[in-house]
Amino acid sequence: MPEDPEPHAQRENGTPHALIAGAGIGGLTAALTLAEAGWQVTLADREPRLQEVGAGLQLAPNATRLLGPLGILDALDNLAVEPAALCIRNGETGDRLSRTPLGASAAAQFGAPFLVAHRADLQRALLRRAAANPAITIRLGLALADLRESGEAVTGLFEDGAGAALPIAADLLVAADGLWSRGRRIAGLPGPSRYSGRTAWRTLVPRAQAPIFAREAEVHLWLGAGVHVVHYPVCGGEFVNLVAIIEDEWREEGWSAPGNPDVITSRMRGLAPRLRDLAAAAEHWNRWALLDRPPESRWSRGRMTLLGDAAHPMLPFLAQGASQAIEDAAALAALLPATRDGARIAAALRRYDALRIPRTARIQAEARRQGTIYHLSGLGGRARDAALRLLPGTLLLRRYAWIFAHDARVIGA
Ligand SMILES: Cc1cc2nc3c(=O)[nH]c(=O)nc-3n(C[C@H](O)[C@H](O)[C@H](O)COP(=O)(O)OP(=O)(O)OC[C@H]3O[C@@H](n4cnc5c(N)ncnc54)[C@H](O)[C@@H]3O)c2cc1C
Structure with missing residues (x-):
């Protein structure tokens, strides 16, 4: 089996070399943070082209x-x-239950803004920065299948x-896959x-087709019995990202299986008419099964570790999936010394596990x-x-x- 010559050249000049498998949100961010911390990085993704699929992501101040x-x-x-507020409504009546100011007040409170963005816009921005960084080599169409570890590498x-x-x-090998x-x-x-017993259905509604209330720069959350709906504008306001989460048994792998619009509109039948008007403006729906897992006691082994969803898949109800992958990337770079010494790398990875596992498990x-x-109904829903x-x-x-x-860069003593 021929060895890849390029990373060899990098390794020979004494600079430590990190190999990241997966150029999603976490892997791309880790490439940038590790390059900044003095590593040569090879970032490999199994896709021959990074797909512009997906829809909205929330990026919290963390x-x-x-x-x-x-x-x-x-x-x-x-x-x-930058949404001005989070507005929570009862899904059936449409009554407003609460309004939390975000925008400037949240940015002042946390020292960084709350943003919502299309995943493809974020991935493209990260990819452009990575492609422009001479310390980072991007290799597409390569799927991680296995690893070999010796004392040296x-x-x-x-x-x-x-x-x-x-x-x-x-x-170092980081699986961000x-x-x-x-x-x-x-x-x-x-x-x-x-499988969590729920699926997310999502669509993008062009601004011109969306009812006026859905064009506002706000995150809207509608709570119903066994269903909830979130929407907010993305792509500079050009589209409304609409996601409905329902209880379901469908559980195929992947982020963009097509969903029959009749199924989701019928599941939204009991919801407020203006919310259904928004859903009716959508032409195509995609769906994915929501997955979860109990936390692990470790992510790392020797010179290898995990990051993002590979380490801690999380249900989207706090909208922290992308934000936690980004935190992992920052913490990893803050903890790892720029070294090729296996014992020092393994020790830093143990600290990474000790720092990140409790926080992501709590989230x-x-x-x-x-x-x-x-998703509470009846008395529970009324109490909520x-x-x-x-x-x-x-x-x-x-x-x-x-x-x-x-x-996440502050790692304590
Ligand atoms: C195509 C796609 C669309 C998505 N759409 C949404 C969305 O609309 N809303 C939302 O909330 N979340 C979405 N997500 C998930 C979201 O990006 C993640 O939950 C979150 O950002 C954590 O990021 P991550 O880097 O851990 O994983 P991801 O961003 O999922 O990235 C994982 C990367 O690893 C690559 N990969 C997988 N297996 C291998 C392998 N064996 N070798 C090398 N590379 C591999 C994948 O191609 C992918 O690029 C999507 C993910 C993908 C991949």
């Missing part, structure tokens, strides 16, 4: 404070939207689209995530709890609505200050 110094917020300037064994094998040697991670299995961790648990509350009406909106933000005020 993520935007990390993206700013990487130049990504500037690149998203006209594309990301870790070798990622990749396969190209034709099934040909390509080993790439490095000092998402929900259906091959890296997890290589690290000896349990396989596929478990996973809180997201799970939130999902149960969102009453509590939301009574609580000042600002309290909701203060309740999650432990998430939003966090700076």
Whole structure:
């Protein structure tokens, strides 16, 4: 099996070499943070072209404070939207239950903005920064299949689209290969995530077709029995990102299986007419199964670790999936010394596990709890609505200050 010559040249000049499998949100961010910390980086993705699929992502202040110094917020300037508020409504009656100011007040409170963006816009901005960085080599069409580790190096064994094998040697291997991670299995961790019994249906409605209320720069959350709906503008306001989460048994792998519009509109039958008007303006729906898993006691082994969804898939009810992958990338670079020494790398990875696993496990648990509350019906639903009406909106933000005020680069003693 021929070794890849390029990373060899990098390794010979003494600069430590990180190999990242997966050029999604977490892998791209890690390429940038590790390059900044003095590493040569090879970033490989199994896709021959990074797909412009997906839809909206929320980027909370705990993520935007990390993206700013990487130049990504500037690149998203006209594309990301800063919502003025989070508005929660009862899905059936349409009554407003609470309004939490975001915009300037949240930015002042947490020192970084709340943003919403199309995943493709964020991925493109990260990819452009990575492609322009001479310390980063991007290799597309290479899927991580296995690894070999010696005292000297870790070798990622990749396969190209034709099934040909390509080993790439490095000092560190980061598997940032998402929900259906091959890296997890290589690290000896349990396989596929478990199905949560819910699916997300999403669509983009062009602004001109969207009812006026949905064009506002706000995050809208509608809570119904066994269903909830979130929408907000993306792509500089050109589209409304609309996501409906329903209880369901469908569970195929992938982010963009087509969904029959009749199914989702019938599941939204009991919801407020103006919300149904918004859904009716959508031409195509995609869906994905929501996966979850209990936290692990470790992510790392020797010179290898995991990052993002590969490490901690989380339900989307706190909208922290992308933000936590970005935090992982920042923490990893802050913890790793620029070294080729296997013992020092393994020690830094143990610290990474010790720092990141408790935080992401707490967010996973809180997201799970939130999902149960969102879908309550009957008495439980009425109690939830009453509590939301009574609580000042600002309290909701203060309740999650432990998430939003966090700076993942600060790693303590
Ligand atoms: C195509 C796509 C569309 C998405 N759309 C949305 C959305 O609309 N809304 C939302 O909330 N979340 C979406 N997500 C998920 C979201 O990006 C992640 O939950 C979050 O950003 C965490 O990022 P991550 O880097 O851990 O994983 P991801 O962003 O999922 O990236 C994982 C990357 O690993 C690559 N990969 C997988 N297996 C291998 C392998 N064996 N070797 C090498 N590379 C591999 C994938 O091609 C992908 O580029 C989407 C993910 C993908 C891949």
